[in-house]
Amino acid sequence: MVDLNKVWYKFYSPRVRPRLHYPDLTMPQYLDKSAKDFPERAAIVFAETQYSFRKLAGLVNQCAGALNALGVKKGDRVAIMSPNCPQYILGFLATLKLGAVVVQVNPMYVERELEYILKDSGAQTIIAYDALYRRIKNVRSRVALQNVLVFTLGKGSVAIDSNALQIEELLPQYPTQFQQVPLDMDEDIAVFQYTGGTTGVSKGAMLTHRNLTANTLQVTEWMETMKYGKDKVLCALPFFHSYGMTGCLNFSIINAATMIIMAQFNIKECMELIKHEKPTIFPGVPTMYIAVNNYPNAQGYGIKSIKSCMSGSAPLPMEVVEQFEKLTEGLLVEGYGLSEASPVTHCNPLLERRKVGSIGIPLPDTDCKIVDLETGLRELPPGEIGELCIKGPQVMKGYWNMPEETANTLKNEWLYTGDIAKMDEEGYCYIVDRKKDIIIAGGYNIYPREIEEVLYEHPKIREAVAVGVPDPYRGETVKAFIVLKEGMQADAKEIIHYCRANLARYKVPQYVEFRNALPQNVMGKVLRRILREEESQKI
Template sequence: MQSEKLWLKNYPQGVAAELDYPEETMPQLLEKVAAAFPGRTAVIFAQLEIPYAMLNVMVDKMATAFYNLGVRKGDRVALMAPNCPQYIVGFFAVQKAGGIVVQVNPMYVERELEHILNDSGAEIIVAFDQFYPRIKNVRELTPLKHVILFSLGQPAAEGEAEVLKAEELLASTEANPPKIDFDVVNDLAVLQYTGGTTGVSKGAMLTHRNIVANALQVTQWFQGCKYGEEVVLSVLPFFHSYGMTTCVNFGIANAATLVVLPRFEIESLLQTIDKYKPTLFPGVPTMYIAVNNHPEIGKYDVKSIKYCISGSAPLPVEVSQKFEALTGGCLVEGYGLSETSPVTHCNPMIGVRKAGSIGMPLSNTVCKIMDLEMGQKELPPGEIGELCISGPQVMKGYWNMPEESGKTLVNGWLYTGDIAKMDEDGYFYIVDRKKDMVIAGGFNIYPRDVEEVLFEHPKVQEAVVAGVPDPYRGETVKAFIVLKEGMESTEQEMIDFCRGKLAAYKVPKLVEFRKELPKTIVGKVLRRFLREEEVKKQQGN
């Protein structure tokens, strides 16, 4: 049934269903852009502007420094940084040296950081110096041999003998990067850590082909995108696959200027749009909602924005309509996941957009809906099942997890875990999540991570976490807790306990104490029941 590719009859004019991808890596694409546009501004960050020629030299120097420290093909190098030029340099330099970038969420606390460093086997980490205390606390428990810090102002680790400084490495290293013979289809470029209902964080193995293909797939979908002329508002976190592809890789592949913001703050964002006139603004619904609802939006010129892809959460129709009215640009909903580099679907920039739909598969991407019981029967349009994807952006598997890889990748198809349907026109719709992941403000939160922490509290007998609707974040984390007999607690006590053990975005915003939790006959907690109950409560039913 998928061979019919129903979406092709509605494919946007000018968007090819099949593309050829170069046998190149992202650093090689950067080299080409630097040669063609040496003086064009590659990155704008605060008051700093870096032209492409300089960016390429910085990458060459850092790649050489990595090689001198012992990095060889296939070695893992962790990168723990906010959005900044140093992240971009490190990201490209690791790959150019033959290494694999290990993406580390800078909000991770020690226990989460320790797991990723040990699981990946990274012996080097490049990090913003403000994060050093956390790295120092786990360093002896991990394979780390070298810590390379950079500052965004006054260095925070002054006098630390056991660290290297990125600025000094760049200043003292001649640009002489190693010549690596890459197999772009099979050699890894990135370990993109994701989670799962088991609570075990998994490293999605993304190859050089995966990330280059996805950048070029997104390029083609942005009809009217002009090579060497675009300006990308880069506020999505780069450590996340969404920001990595739609900002960094897409931007560099298209000789665009990346206007980089370290975090999302609405005033700073609007001032940046007004000053630098970005043409593309990839984001999440909470960002567009904040722009729409800013009380003084009329003070800012936001008319430069041409194209926006919204991902990570459903995009309400009224949000896109209001944003388009303000900017004159096009805001469409797309879909992806870490295992697919991440973009697989998007509504057309030109043509029919369907409310509530994630759109159609990108070029070279084929999808089908499989039955939920066995996952072996392909379903016709209109029927609900599991979304399965095949394409050049689909990961190689999970790092050091062959059994988990085998469950997710079956006969060349990625089983996404998302429940979906396809209509008669080939547009896809996400109906529900087979996994229990919570998506709050664009961040993926896995209930088990939070539940494990709650169970550590001496007063907690049972705990379950669910995502409940939130008008701003899309979803927010709510914990349902049964206390041990004779114990008393407060919502704030539980929240404070979690704050010391979890990244801030994972901490429950709501806590409800119950005498018991709803369960199946075999004792499994009915998480979905709790969520549906919360929805009805919010709707006043």
């Protein structure tokens, strides 16, 4: 039960409830509800394909029937390796309808990474885009796979041998009705959401059916401008990532919203989709909004259809917010989440007070605190920097087969996030940085985000990231990697001089490197680790 005396509830919109009711309904059951309420409404728009909610529900049931006939049962793990597409949604929801566990697999994984996840999860079935089949085939002898199901996207297809089954041929053999397998919402696992592994071995966060529905309903409550059965969601975030899974796929299913699906984010394709399909909700990451802001004649693409956007995964500079909201006349707010929390825990209010640089306040039924970095036991007062801890119905059950990691992360129902943060006197939280990203120079703790906020305010800079690089005297020092806006020119002296006017001396970058692009993961999050590794190899 949440403590309604927490200071942040004063800043909730009158239309957002601090406590919610979470029905015992799985995602497939919510799809059935949406299909009953809006049978002919478009559920999916993808390239030349369009499915109504009635059609999608029937296809999910056929897919569940096919998996069931192959021996998939409650508790079994089913890997899905695919970009965003209708088949991804079918496999995801059909697996949940059987009470089996979806194992999310990044389609960019190489064989070594794929083999690790298949071994670790114990997946016996995989559903995959046929262009990825060779990777699966090459690791199959070393993992427990019994069933490989593939599908084709577009006109081209890849040669598939007799050891794989074509989904397109299987589905018509099964009825369009299939009952949800009975399960325990709080105990039964719906998804293994593997964390990126950037801090070591990739860990499978076990998300229950309650976690998925609770977090989707929390986000729904927060997005107070949306209306059941009326909205269109631009699905540019990958479904295999927890943010795309909840913010795009599950959110659309629960709210009977049309999914406008992009296989991967491409700004030209994105602008054309906005022009033709008129999405109203656009969950994304800062790089996506930056791309829209910088697109030639952006206002000529009907972007004013966009009413609300929640940004996550990386810091959202205020300059980006102001330009995007001016172009669209919609709302863009920064939120926060992590795979272990399904993922969303915080967000700035859409229609009430927002704070620059803040991730906002906790969602309904979500509690948070800041604890000291030394012991993790002492709760800190407003303004002091420590580790952010979360409690709520969206917090994972634990890590798959990792009791020690689970014990280190979940303590007395609190999720220790590994993010360094502070909370102000009104309950708004500010991520200072990841524990591993702190730059320690000459005894000073330097937080890259603070430097990056300053760099983003420079009129010539499009993207920027600050990392710690080895320094023989200070231990570490700051280096800034910068992408300039198109047509702009600058040199290191100009950037350093600008930083000196806006930052304490010890925080000013000692080195500046200009690049055409920064290394990013599929979510558009800059990979500091790669930049650090490149620098360490220069020594």
